[in-house]
Amino acid sequence: MFKRGTCLALFAVLLLAGCKKGAAPATASSSGGPAGAVRTDLNYGNGTEPQDLDPQIVTGVPENKIVNALFEGLVAYGPKGTGTTPAAAESWSISEDGLVYTFKLQPAGKWSNGDPVTAGDFVRSFQRILSPGLASEYANKLSPVVGAAEFNEGKLTDFGKTGFKVLDARTLQITLKRPTPFLLESMKHYAWFPVHLPTIEKFGGATRKGTAWTRPKNFVGNGPFVLKEWAMQQRIVVETSPTYWDKKSVKLTRIVFFPTENIETEERMFRTGQLDKTNELPLDKTAVYRRDHADSLRIDPLLGIYFFRVNVTRPPLTDKRVRRALALGIDRKQIVERVVNQGQTPAYNACPPMPSFTSTARLQGDLEEAKRLLAEAGFPDGKGFPRIDLLHNTSQNHKKIAEALQQMWRINLGIDVAPVNQEWKVYLDSQDTLNYSLSRAGWVADYVDPNTFFDLWRTGDGNNDTGFGNADYDRMLEEALNAPSEAARMAIYTKMDTLLMDEVPFIPLYFYTRAFAIAPKLHYPENSVETPNWKYVYWTE
Amino acid sequence: MLRFFASRLVQSLLAMFVIITATFFMLRFVPGGPFTAEKAVTPEILRNLEAHYGLDQPLWKQYLDYLGSLLRGDFGPSFKYPNRTVNEILADKLPVSLELGVLSLVAALLIGLPLGTIAAVRRNTWMDYTGSSIGMVGISVPTFVVGPLLVLVFGIHLRWFNASGWYSFEDRFLPCLVLGIAYAAPISRLTRGGMLEVLNQDFIRTARAKGASEIRIVFKHALRGGLLPVVSFLGPAIAGILTGSFVIETIFQIPGLGREFVNSAFNRDYTLVLGTVILYAGLIMSLNLAADLTQAWMNPKVRLEG
């Protein structure tokens, strides 16, 4: 019979010993230096754990932040988070017809292992992301280039026949299928970033997903930082790259990315000092921060729209008047101010304002008009209107908004809308298969250009998911890309926006913002597509 | 004994086979796949993806291929984290979950056993009621309330601990305490019940009549039989902690398996779901075997059968 008493006592002692070991919390931040010295390390809350760090395989926003530290594309955002500045490319020229882009690379550009960054590296990288064998999910970002889509589909097998050419070791030429005004903007996306093929080939070959080349000891990149540590779901540590061509501009020496999958936990981590910046902020904490810690709160605009898809193939939503009534029958201001309250702006059109484009299109009408339309459609005061469902994925915020809207529609129009909470993939599948009436959705820009908010409404587009198709609209989409001038292009977009707000295949609710907590002394430029240029992030005094 | 082990092994393998098959096909019937995403990929890219992962093969062939790779000990690549194989993910996370589980269970036993024993020995006195009530806190206040509360007090106000993480030894304290409290409640109640059963038996009365002290009676005579229901419970409890620690792991950002059990299903990460299910099943069956053995040892009247 074992000595139960002694065993219990032993366990108790061990547990207590653990407690006594250290009184001060071992926060992850280390260097602070002597008082007065400016910090050079950063603890960054980064949302979900990254799938990988290979820019040609990943698809998410958390990955975006890290990949932008480890790699560098041809062009990047400037010091204020806007504009296009040279990055891996020192300069570039565009042909008269807008079809040929020629880039001259930085003469001092180097990989982290000392190899020079050459045009050949870029072209081979493009070949890799477009290889059907790699099955990269963002291969279509390169589709404006001649032969890219065909190569990716396997229809073209000679990469030499595509529009990517090496003119010499430091000159790269890209030929497009048609003029693409937003090409430089879209090149800031990591799908265009180069990778170090010799390293990749050493670890299993170019078309194998997820090989060991992205592990810290094997990693090679051309960005301002190199990968030092990757503990899955604990942290990712990057440190300044000694071979980076613009090392002198980089002020941070170390960034630690923390996966923060629970936003309440993340906020607590900020308060204990574990994080210097969070990824998001719980809705209910915004008011508290505004009141008590205003210097730690930031609400940045985010190029995105929160909306509700309408299944136009399902009666009575087939009737345009019903759709417009639904869109007009809610009070967006109340939602934005009372329910969400993170500085969002109500949306009455399809595209948020951005430097190059502010749409003048607007959803026309008010509540009276909504009631009139509903009556005209055969449902005066909502009588006879069937109960329809409002799909949303699991989230407290979406639930709140859905419940508020349910109430508004009931009081304003007399109709019964039932919120239905579905698990994430089931919800996505329901939209894909048009198995819904109304469905909450969000769309964030891939690049800073209105095109990204209009091309999903093309007939049959994989992201349309409403059954909406309009030949005029599709035609205008093509025309816009072939427009003679930027002004002409924007005018077409305004026309398209007006068409959308007339047909209402979706109900816009508000334009996104990104609210987060940040240490007051951290200088972090605002960027409307959440792509940081880490050279311009630093601690102020 | 040997025959018992052998027959249990065969049964377990059969059961495992059923589990793998059922899970494999269940996963394919659920809507949404690993590549269903908010920003849909084009059909051509989807074709490439399916070819890359062998998802375009007929289902029975995929099933057989999977069984084959299992026999080689390869659980396959993760769909959600292409950079890791399932083997790697399991190897990284299992030790974390084990540590969390063991420490929490130790805490639970340390809190629950004494509470339950005292409640039983001093039945129907105020000590009984207080002990039961303290134990009750563990069940009636959910972990997703206790956790943040403790972090608020000990992490934010007192600054003794971090709000999350699993690096330093101190980081273990809060999560294990929270889980320990949650499991201490059933342990204390089962202990109380079990001890009461034993304490009223004749052989205890005999010992008392012979003049044995209360402590000796409790520790030497009663505990062994009284802990029987706890032992039956410990099996599922260990498995439960390892997999049900989803809430704790989410709140404290612990890189354990509990989260993967749920998240891999949400991500439709077929290989990871199967990997975690297989691991879990193996664990459950081993723990049940251990519980049965312990029960037989503690109560000589129970014969090992089957």
Added chain:
Amino acid sequence: MATLAPSAPSAPPAPVFTDAERGNSLWHDAWLRLCKNRPAVFGAATLLVVGFACFIGPLFSPYGYEQQDLDLGASPPSGIHWLGTDTLGRDLLVRLLYGGRVSLGVGLAATVVALTIGVVYGAVAGYFGKTVDAVMMRVVDIMYSLPFTIFVILLMVFFGRNIILLFVAIGAVEWLTMARIVRGQVMSVKRMEFVEAARSLGFGRRRLIFRHILPNILGPIIVYTTLTIPGVMLLEAFLSFLGLGVQPPMSSWGGLIKDGSEKMEEFPWLLIYPGTVFSLTLFSLNFLGDGLRDALDVRSSKD
């Protein structure tokens, strides 16, 4: 000792027992003991009050559970809203009562299902032992190991969103542990002398299991049942997270507590009131359970 009338060829007069000699059944004895147990009585009374309030209470409230007041938002307890309002301006008291309907209903129904299936299954497995036990327990192992999340999603997809499904999903999980515990207990009890005695008297298997073995293992069963109910209520909260539980705007106690815990620093009443009622109910349940266990324990000293 009973005084028997002398046997005679004619029908004997019915035996007359005095009060002291009248035997009591197990159940009558237990009932008397239970009534003397003050915490248990208190627990039972509380449960009745809470249950009554949840099912009848909302009829007296001027507010509906889904009635919002966006301009008001979350407000602390006041004269017009006795327990305050949530972030959409809905009255917390009414939502608490409706939530009680859901939680208590689901808790009781699912537990009864789990109990019935688990006890019968475990008893059969434990009693027969050998192959029967092996097969039955392996089935339990298999069902235990299947991924619950996937199972629930499948249920939802194939059978739609139905409150009955909630019971099925929860019951399907809870009976497994009950079966294991019952089986373990039955195996240790079935070799006791009184069972041997009953068997040698020629009683059939069904009678042995249900009238001899089961009553003697009621203790752990009751204790475990009182542990199952809170688990069921919290499992329901997890299921609403998956999209299976009650659909918004209806909420359960678990849902209200989860909501409140996220806002406990800003609006503490959103956590305190649902949490207190939830805990109170569980405490009552457990005192009642303990009382039942003690009352039914035939070997306990008659103190």
